[in-house]
Amino acid sequence: MEFSTFNLHTEIAAGIKAAGYTEPTPIQVQAIPPALEKKDVMGLAQTGTGKTAAFVLPILQRLFEGSHGPVRALVIAPTRELAEQTHETFRTLGRRTGLRCASIYGGVNIKTQIKKLRAGVDIVVACPGRLLDHMNQRTVNLSNLEVLVLDEADRMLDMGFLPDIKKIIKQIPRSRQTLLFSATMPDGIRKLTKDILQTPVTVQVDHTAPLNTVTHALYPIDQSLKTGLLLKVLSKTDTESVLVFTRTKHRAKRLGVQLQKAGYRAASLQGNLSQNKRQEALNGFRDRSYQILVATDIAARGIDVSCISHVINFDIPDTTDAYTHRIGRTGRAAKTGDAFTFITREDEPLVRSIERVLGEKIERCTLEGFDYKPAPSRNTDTARPQREPQQQWKKKKKPMSWTSAAALSYKKKPARKAAM
Numbered sequence: 001m002e003f004s005t006f007n008l009h010t011e012i013a014a015g016i017k018a019a020g021y022t023e024p025t026p027i028q029v030q031a032i033p034p035a036l037e038k039k040d041v042m043g044l045a046q047t048g049t050g051k052t053a054a055f056v057l058p059i060l061q062r063l064f065e066g067s068h069g070p071v072r073a074l075v076i077a078p079t080r081e082l083a084e085q086t087h088e089t090f091r092t093l094g095r096r097t098g099l100r101c102a103s104i105y106g107g108v109n110i111k112t113q114i115k116k117l118r119a120g121v122d123i124v125v126a127c128p129g130r131l132l133d134h135m136n137q138r139t140v141n142l143s144n145l146e147v148l149v150l151d152e153a154d155r156m157l158d159m160g161f162l163p164d165i166k167k168i169i170k171q172i173p174r175s176r177q178t179l180l181f182s183a184t185m186p187d188g189i190r191k192l193t194k195d196i197l198q199t200p201v202t203v204q205v206d207h208t209a210p211l212n213t214v215t216h217a218l219y220p221i222d223q224s225l226k227t228g229l230l231l232k233v234l235s236k237t238d239t240e241s242v243l244v245f246t247r248t249k250h251r252a253k254r255l256g257v258q259l260q261k262a263g264y265r266a267a268s269l270q271g272n273l274s275q276n277k278r279q280e281a282l283n284g285f286r287d288r289s290y291q292i293l294v295a296t297d298i299a300a301r302g303i304d305v306s307c308i309s310h311v312i313n314f315d316i317p318d319t320t321d322a323y324t325h326r327i328g329r330t331g332r333a334a335k336t337g338d339a340f341t342f343i344t345r346e347d348e349p350l351v352r353s354i355e356r357v358l359g360e361k362i363e364r365c366t367l368e369g370f371d372y373k374p375a376p377s378r379n380t381d382t383a384r385p386q387r388e389p390q391q392q393w394k395k396k397k398k399p400m401s402w403t404s405a406a407a408l409s410y411k412k413k414p415a416r417k418a419a420m
């Protein structure tokens with residue numbers, strides 16, 4: 001299918017060309033036509049599928065046609081990084097439309113945002129907390145809103161934003177188009193969709209989608225040896241950009257420093273950083289001045305870096321959903337990637353859940369030449385890291401059909417693992 005099938009304005013087609021998109025991705029093929037018809041859409045798609053442009057293009061088309069000035073479209077996103085990325089997508093695809101977009105999130109000066117809003121914007125991309133601040137202070141006027149997008153809705157639920165979202169929705173026009181995107185469909189989101197979407201068209205990328213090609217491998221290891229194993233894996237593997245996940249902020253920070261000491265261009269991204277530092281780490285990872293980024297799940301939400309060849313789960317994620325989200329960082333937009341997961345004996349039940357979701361056993365790898373004997377010393381890696389309270393993970397009682405469909409879209413390809 002061609003983008004021309006959508007009959008978008010030439011100004012928007014120019015944006016698509018500038019972005020370098022040659023044909024629509026499967027989620028775009030499915031979601032753009034109903035969204036252009038002003039229908040509500042529930043998009044079941046994970047990050048990396050092209051879901052952002054799937055809502056950005058119909059919004060640009062709709063807003064281009066009417067009056068410019070009041071806020072007519074609002075996108076709510078769970079993290080600052082995702083909000084920034086979506087803002088950037090509006091800027092790239094809408095560069096010739098004259099439509100103005102503002103991003104609104106906490107951790108930065110509110111006055112600058114107020115100034116921008118006062119000057120007049122057509123689209124607001126916001127995180128829930130700061131948006132509510134603006135709504136309460138009446139520094140944003142949403143009375144002309146025509147389109148609402150809830151992006152990565154499942155992650156907003158995980159992060160405890162549901163009450164804020166409900167408050168926002170109560171204060172915006174009822175007569176509007178609503179688009180909701182989520183990688184998974186937990187009960188809270190299912191209920192929300194019933195409450196806020198009007199006879200939605202449901203679209204999803206099925207498991208034959210050729211987008212994501214990720215190879216999975218498990219590295220059984222003693223907790224105390226993980227850092228050594230990571231260094232060995234990195235030294236033996238041909239990688240582009242590498243994203244390493246740890247369970248806690250502290251571990252992310254410490255591992256980032258250890259990698260730097262070992263000579264790698266590495267940075268860490270975790271919740272304790274100031275917005276400037278986060279942006280610096282992200283920009284550095286994006287422009288490849290950092291080859292390795294060590295991050296926690298929440299901090300990594302919304303990272304869109306196209307050349308991530310490897311996602312390494314230094315600590316296994318707590319849920320199969322989180323595994324799906326993490327590996328969605330590699331193999332993006334038709335590229336291929338590898339997902340390595342370091343596992344200890346206690347991780348076995350989770351590994352089995354992940355394998356169930358993938359529908360196949362994941363290969364266990366041993367690195368030749370690596371000394372697997374646990375060190376007798378007081379290594380701080382030894383204790384299993386505890387979750388941090390602000391990471392509001394929820395254990396799922398039953399496997400979710402959505403996760404299965406999403407994760408199954410990761411196709412097998414010949415392994416590009418560390419040399420054994």
Ligand code: AMP
Pocket residue numbers: 020021022023024025028046047048049050051052053304306332333
């Ligand atoms: P998303 O799932 O929206 O985070 O998009 C993942 C990546 O795919 C981003 O880097 C987009 O710029 C890219 N992308 C989106 N649509 C297309 C397309 N039609 N062709 C090629 N790349 C795309």
